[in-house]
Amino acid sequence: MKAVIMAGGKGTRISSIARDIPKPMIKLGDMPVLEHEIMCLRNQGFKDLIITVSYLGHIIMDYFGDGSKVSPVTGEPFDVHIEYYMEEQPLGNAGALFKIKDKLTEDFLLLNADVVFDINFNRFVDYHRKKGGLVTLFTHPNSHPYDSALIISNANGEVEQWISKEDEHPKYYRNRVNAGLHILSPRVLNCKINTPKIDLDRQLLKPLAGTGKMFVYDSPEYVKDMGTPDRYEVVCRDFKNGLVRDKNLKQKQKAIFLDRDGTINKYVGFLRNIDEFELIDGVSDAIRVINDSGYLAIVVTNQPVIARGEITFRELNEIHNKMETLLGFNGAYVDGIYFCPHHPHKGYDGEVPELKFDCECRKPKPGMLLQAAENFNIDLSQSWMIGDSENDILAGKAAGCKTGLLGSGQYGQNITNTSLMRLLKLII
Numbered sequence: 208m209k210a211v212i213m214a215g216g217k218g219t220r221i222s223s224i225a226r227d228i229p230k231p232m233i234k235l236g237d238m239p240v241l242e243h244e245i246m247c248l249r250n251q252g253f254k255d256l257i258i259t260v261s262y263l264g265h266i267i268m269d270y271f272g273d274g275s276k277v278s279p280v281t282g283e284p285f286d287v288h289i290e291y292y293m294e295e296q297p298l299g300n301a302g303a304l305f306k307i308k309d310k311l312t313e314d315f316l317l318l319n320a321d322v323v324f325d326i327n328f329n330r331f332v333d334y335h336r337k338k339g340g341l342v343t344l345f346t347h348p349n350s351h352p353y354d355s356a357l358i359i360s361n362a363n364g365e366v367e368q369w370i371s372k373e374d375e376h377p378k379y380y381r382n383r384v385n386a387g388l389h390i391l392s393p394r395v396l397n398c399k400i401n402t403p404k405i406d407l408d409r410q411l412l413k414p415l416a417g418t419g420k421m422f423v424y425d426s427p428e429y430v431k432d433m434g435t436p437d438r439y440e441v442v443c444r445d446f447k448n449g450l451v452r453d454k455n456l457k458q459k460q461k462a463i464f465l466d467r468d469g470t471i472n473k474y475v476g477f478l479r480n481i482d483e484f485e486l487i488d489g490v491s492d493a494i495r496v497i498n499d500s501g502y503l504a505i506v507v508t509n510q511p512v513i514a515r516g517e518i519t520f521r522e523l524n525e526i527h528n529k530m531e532t533l534l535g536f537n538g539a540y541v542d543g544i545y546f547c548p549h550h551p552h553k554g555y556d557g558e559v560p561e562l563k564f565d566c567e568c569r570k571p572k573p574g575m576l577l578q579a580a581e582n583f584n585i586d587l588s589q590s591w592m593i594g595d596s597e598n599d600i601l602a603g604k605a606a607g608c609k610t611g612l613l614g615s616g617q618y619g620q621n622i623t624n625t626s627l628m629r630l631l632k633l634i635i
Contacts, residue, residue: 214320215261231320259303261294299404314522319387326428332413345388348540369413379528427542428455459586467508491537507575510552516557545575571601
């Protein structure tokens with residue numbers, strides 16, 4: 208599969224870092240960001256590259272050549288094949304694709320050159336092929352969803368809505384944004400766009416929302432824009448600390464599993480009304496500590512109210528959207544939400560019969576943790592389950608995790624405290 212890397216940006220927002228080189232050639236550690244991208248692709252077998260360049264593009268072309276040159280950093284050949292397209296006039300961030308469409312005869316990776324990442328590309332490609340759509344977007348949560356473009360998808364991963372930055376955001380939403388990594392079918396380029404500049408998101412991709420032809424690939428792997436001085440400082444720190452490499456799903460992950468009611472939001476019994484959902488004071492700060500640590504933050508919650516017919520799946524989803532929205536306002540996010548909708552006891556008015564059975568996911572059984580471990584390649588022995596009840600502790604122990612109890616009581620947990628933040632300080 209070819210990879211197209213868009214490296215034509217002028218980099219005005221980060222000009223204080225480097226004025227005389229193109230933005231993708233700014234160094235991360237001792238190596239240009241673009242070289243990190245190329246090495247990540249090459250090491251996973253993606254060696255056929257097209258790089259679109261414009262501003263100071265000769266610096267990129269002189270550095271990499273056709274891909275057979277020797278890296279001045281590693282002393283070894285780049286060992287890839289590179290073609291270039293030089294934009295003589297600005298074409299927007301997608302215009303060059305139409306100029307090289309004759310070279311794009313099969314599905315291809317489309318990447319931004321100013322993004323720092325280390326991801327499992329083969330996993331991404333396998334998912335794309337399984338879904339069979341025209342486009343797959345790499346999506347993830349971020350710390351500022353309120354001013355980001357939001358991607359709304361259904362349970363099958365089909366993109367239903369693309370909410371641009373300038374669009375009015377829903378009151379509550381899932382914190383999932385486009386990370387700037389894509390897989391496209393060349394058929395996407397068969398459309399007719401007559402503007403001199405073409406915007407990838409608004410003119411090419413957003414119109415596919417709701418067609419069933421565009422999917423999300425949701426992953427917690429490290430993907431961050433380094434296009435401003437502040438963001439560049441963050442990615443440099445993360446790179447130095449090994450976080451960029453360690454978040455690749457080829458590596459075993461560590462997670463902190465969190466119960467919901469009484470751990471994240473104030474306990475009100477069986478929560479049925481979205482208006483009763485309220486974050487516990489300080490919980491956003493605590494989850495932000497998890498986000499910065501390299502641990503995954505994953506919610507695992509029993510929700511028997513669904514089997515009992517007291518709320519619907521849609522209503523539960525909206526409650527979780529409220530949770531993600533409120534966390535996002537404070538710069539925090541969760542990497543995954545797992546819930547058990549089952550309940551073993553029958554006899555409730557309005558109950559849902561097909562959900563009334565003794566399942567393997569309802570805590571104190573470890574099913575939700577085991578499923579998350581499979582999805583995210585989690586080392587459960589290096590992970591923690593934190594909750595406010597005996598069932599949380601038993602589920603964590605059954606999954607092979609270490610455990611922390613919020614509150615009092617002795618259920619065999621490793622640590623105990625009344626504050627989530629203080630528990631995390633004992634872990635991280």
